[in-house]
Amino acid sequence: MDLSEKAQIIYQRLIDGYGEPIWQPGQDPLDELILTILSANTNDVNSGRAFEQLKTAFSDDWDAIRTAPLEAIKTAIRPAGMYNQKAPNIVAVLERIQREQGQYDLSHLAAMSVDEAFTYLTSFPGVGHKTASIVLLFCFNRGAFPVDTHVQRISQRLGISDRRAPPIKIKAIWEELLPPENFYALHINLIRHGRQTCQARAPRCELCVLQAYCDYYQEQGEWSVT
Ligand code: SF4
Numbered sequence: 001m002d003l004s005e006k007a008q009i010i011y012q013r014l015i016d017g018y019g020e021p022i023w024q025p026g027q028d029p030l031d032e033l034i035l036t037i038l039s040a041n042t043n044d045v046n047s048g049r050a051f052e053q054l055k056t057a058f059s060d061d062w063d064a065i066r067t068a069p070l071e072a073i074k075t076a077i078r079p080a081g082m083y084n085q086k087a088p089n090i091v092a093v094l095e096r097i098q099r100e101q102g103q104y105d106l107s108h109l110a111a112m113s114v115d116e117a118f119t120y121l122t123s124f125p126g127v128g129h130k131t132a133s134i135v136l137l138f139c140f141n142r143g144a145f146p147v148d149t150h151v152q153r154i155s156q157r158l159g160i161s162d163r164r165a166p167p168i169k170i171k172a173i174w175e176e177l178l179p180p181e182n183f184y185a186l187h188i189n190l191i192r193h194g195r196q197t198c199q200a201r202a203p204r205c206e207l208c209v210l211q212a213y214c215d216y217y218q219e220q221g222e223w224s225v226t
Helices: 002-019 029-038 044-057 064-065 070-079 084-102 108-113 114-122 129-140 150-158 167-177 180-196
Strands: none
Touching: 002 180, 029 044, 029 129, 044 070, 044 167, 064 084, 070 084, 070 108, 070 167, 108 114, 108 129, 114 129, 129 167, 129 180, 150 167, 167 180
């Protein structure tokens, strides 16, 4: 079986096991960008709380956040951690968007190619490939595949990538193997799979719908936990 066929089987088995997540329009790209900046090195609960506190503290007003004292922003986003880096990055993002677009709006990304939009987003401080891909996929359903720690670990174990492949390499592999219209469902289902079954320290292989296609399972005992 070649890798492309394996990827398609994995995609379908995850849908059979977890359902088919359907992309929905309506997520604001600037909200998503700031939320994802806040999510670096923390969990969804903490980043979500920081985002809500930020919006509440400044009455949902990006201009008020851009012009606020940095210490006030740090206080609002404290639950997300790394607030000394995240606060100035958020201000820099808002300053540049306001300067370039004349408003706090990223809807112009829809008119760019995926590569152009990806390059644009990753030119902001604190925005890496995962954050840029999340904004493009979740807000525009564009063909950028986000690789977080769950996607990285499962892709390595399955043998979609090699065992030590970095996230950016895994992103490129999935984007080559499957069509963009599969990215949203695949991303959501890999996260579900990572949380429910293919957990970092103790994968529940006996329950796994991907068992027959998994290098880690076939070679158990030869792997160190990643
Ligand atoms: S068989 Fe085990 S290691 Fe492989 S994907 Fe399933 S849970 Fe993860």
